[in-house]
Amino acid sequence: MTPRVWHISGANSGLGLELVLKVLKEGDLVVAAVRSPSKVPNNLKVDGVKVLQYDLSFSQEEMHSYAEKAFAAFGHAQVRTQFDINVFGILRTIRTFLPHLRAQPAATAPGSGTILNLSSIGGYRSYPSNGIYCATKFALEAITESLAAEIAPFGLRAVPVEPGYFRTSFLSGVSGDAGSGNLAPPMQVYEGMVAHEARRHMLAVDGKQPGNPAEAAARIWEFVAGEGLCKGNEWRGRLPLGRDAGTEMRRVGEEMVETARVYEDVWASTDFQD
Template sequence: MTPRVWHITGANTGLGLELVLKVLNEGDQVVAAVRSPSKVPDSLKVDGVKVLQYDLTLSQEEMQAYAEKAFAAFGRVDVLVNNAGYAYMGTIEETEDAQVRTQFDINVFGILRTIRAFLPHFRAQAPSPSTPGSGTILNLSSIGGYRSYPSNGIYCATKFALEAITEALAAEIAPFGLTAVAVEPGYFRTSFLSGVSGGAGSGNLAPPMAVYEGTVAHSARKHMLEVDGKQPGNPVEAAARIWEFVVGEGLCKGKERRGRLPLGSDAGMEMRRVGDELVETARVYERVWRSTDYRE
């Protein structure tokens, strides 16, 4: 079987790093896309890994040039994993417009630019029948992609947007034999919250407004800081499930590949609750929504 080539952004830390290590252990190759190549750990300085400097703030023209390098590294890319991103937290009123724009530029527009740059190459090379999973785009969403939380509305909004983009993209690229999937992790024990846990002024946490003290919003803010390092999810297991999902092995063997992949017991249970709420809302308001159609 031909080894797959994975392109993984944010490959030097957290879930991205664990996925690189899993992919390498399975005999595949990786284009490790990182913002600071000097900070790449020794575990990535091995055969089968090509480290490229990558930044989600690249313009579309710069991203096109980057994609050329990425596909040239091993001659192809089979799986694109859009993993890099960050969280800007605070109540809606506390957040600042410039920070919100930056959050969306990184978590949404940067991924859009990446996808646009990679798609022509994916279509040109065509999925390989001898390489299960070839032609897959994985967009790392979140439990916050289908449930928004107090003091986390802006970050969740970027993930809601990514969910919508992924769902439309999946339908658009299916005729070319390509696949797009939203991966939805819950809380995993990585360094993702470390930038936030630096406190107000760290850049990722909006300065608090006293009026919200004692409310659910600031309770949620405090919980997010306190949970860092205690998250229930194991990133090693998450990486294993992602690999299995793409190639159709392990716990995913024989399962229909769907457009969303929840990871973590918290993510799965929350997905069930959201689904139940939608069904119940449709039931409660059925006479209302049916009453608004033309009677023709």
């Protein structure tokens, strides 16, 4: 079987790196997109990996140029995996890569033409001190869901991957007064309230997260390839990872059903009666 070609950003650390290693182990090829090629670990300096400098701040023109390099790396690209939190950067990437994906011959290998956007447990449940980050993930969920319907006629798929807390460097450096890219900065007026308690919780679990990145990478590969624990499963439009993510997804679903039940007389009363 022809090896798949994966485009993985954030490939030199965390879940991105684990996914690269899993992909290589399975005999697939990787375009490793990183901000600093000089910092790529030695285990990525192997055959089957093409390292390219990539930044979500690229302009549309720079993104087009980058896409040409990425697609030329191995002559084609069948599966694209995007790990980012910036909504607009992902949109620019999708707009650039999608014409290439649409133009490819009909997929023959399982998982060919799959776009995986890294969402989060925060893509369907927002948390105190984390609202802006969660908003980007909610937006990504909406973009991916509509994209999936739009590209299905081309034999392409789009899926949000929704990990819970995994033991990566994601929470590192959030304790500073300026906050981080994922947490709002602390404000004295919220001391003793839920916003600061949420920050303290995140600091307390850093390095103790239950999720194993290597196992997450394995499940992602199996999901795309239709192998392992995902073999024979009905294809669904989302991929939750981690017990916390799955549990929270059930809770959110149950809350939605209960809300619809409680307010049925209200929402059913607002349509025209003709």
